[in-house]
Amino acid sequence: MANEIAFTSADALASAHRTLQTEIAELQHLDARLDERFAQAVALLLGNKGRVAVTGIGKSGHIARKISATFASTGSPSYFVHAAEAAHGDLGMITGEDIIIAVSYSGSSPELATILPIARRLGSKIIGICGNRYSELASLSDVFLDVGVTREACPLNLAPTSSTTVTLALGDALAIACLEARGFGTSDFARSHPGGALGRRLLTHVRDVMRQGEELPIVGPDTPMQKVLEEMTGKRMGMTVIADQTRKPLGIFTDGDLRRLIMQKGDIRPTTAGQVMTPHPRTIGPDALAAEAAAVMEQQKLSTMLVVNQEQTLVGALHMHDLMDAKVI
Numbered sequence: 001m002a003n004e005i006a007f008t009s010a011d012a013l014a015s016a017h018r019t020l021q022t023e024i025a026e027l028q029h030l031d032a033r034l035d036e037r038f039a040q041a042v043a044l045l046l047g048n049k050g051r052v053a054v055t056g057i058g059k060s061g062h063i064a065r066k067i068s069a070t071f072a073s074t075g076s077p078s079y080f081v082h083a084a085e086a087a088h089g090d091l092g093m094i095t096g097e098d099i100i101i102a103v104s105y106s107g108s109s110p111e112l113a114t115i116l117p118i119a120r121r122l123g124s125k126i127i128g129i130c131g132n133r134y135s136e137l138a139s140l141s142d143v144f145l146d147v148g149v150t151r152e153a154c155p156l157n158l159a160p161t162s163s164t165t166v167t168l169a170l171g172d173a174l175a176i177a178c179l180e181a182r183g184f185g186t187s188d189f190a191r192s193h194p195g196g197a198l199g200r201r202l203l204t205h206v207r208d209v210m211r212q213g214e215e216l217p218i219v220g221p222d223t224p225m226q227k228v229l230e231e232m233t234g235k236r237m238g239m240t241v242i243a244d245q246t247r248k249p250l251g252i253f254t255d256g257d258l259r260r261l262i263m264q265k266g267d268i269r270p271t272t273a274g275q276v277m278t279p280h281p282r283t284i285g286p287d288a289l290a291a292e293a294a295a296v297m298e299q300q301k302l303s304t305m306l307v308v309n310q311e312q313t314l315v316g317a318l319h320m321h322d323l324m325d326a327k328v329i
Helices: 009-033 036-047 058-073 110-122 136-140 164-184 186-192 198-201 225-233 255-265 291-301 320-324
Strands: 051-057 078-084 098-101 124-129 143-148 239-243 250-254 305-310 314-319
Touching: 009 164, 009 225, 036 124, 036 143, 036 164, 051 058, 051 110, 058 136, 058 164, 058 320, 098 110, 098 164, 110 136, 124 136, 124 164, 124 186, 124 250, 186 198, 198 291, 225 239, 239 314, 250 255, 250 305, 291 305, 291 314, 314 320
Parallel strands: 051 078, 051 098, 098 124, 124 143
Antiparallel strands: 239 250, 305 314
């Protein structure tokens, strides 16, 4: 093992800057040399009737797996095939309708050289991503995309660093170009990410988390304060809605309103709900995203918000705690 040397905080930062600046420069070189071949690759992907099979081995295999995952989550069905495993049976996963993205920086991987001619005979189109335009992979590809770098970020110029960064970035560029061409939107993205925080934010609607029915505190404008307090206490939302006989909201009365009323009047028993309510409460529709409701409530410092339908009839109410429990904030 190499002997360790004294390495200060300044040394660590200087090393990080050198690494990042080297990789940034290589990304800029990639950007500058993109040409019609990239557009041809996108056209092949968009015209593909099957799935996107991404294959590679070693470090290129790790990058290929991530590229496949990006395609799959952005509207282009995709799977990863390990090049060595493909040569021992997994090639059966690939059909003639699938398009292959083969990743190898050297372009001379014997595993790819074994499986790609067979995939060609099946009818698969091949997009080759490598750093050697004179390689076997380049010659086997219908479209060749050059990810050659002038220098790895590794000070020994050996460990795949700049080259893997550039390859991954090119894979992202292909996937995002396809996303944009297909008009893939947030609702599409949510369908492929239902389990994460982003999926919850994009899939959870107000109707899914609002309180309704017997949970909803509601009184009429002539309700005496004693009954108002009973309704607020029983329903535990920190407020009650004041509505007319058709359930159209007239106003809202909150715990904060109650404290201020007691400080002003002392004896609040003769008071009715309509006399002390805050009129024109903020409302939202049941089909709105819960995240949208949370943003409004946070911006306007509201702990509750009413939910009304298209006829402006009360159908529910939201509490900030409900949104927190649903993990949309």
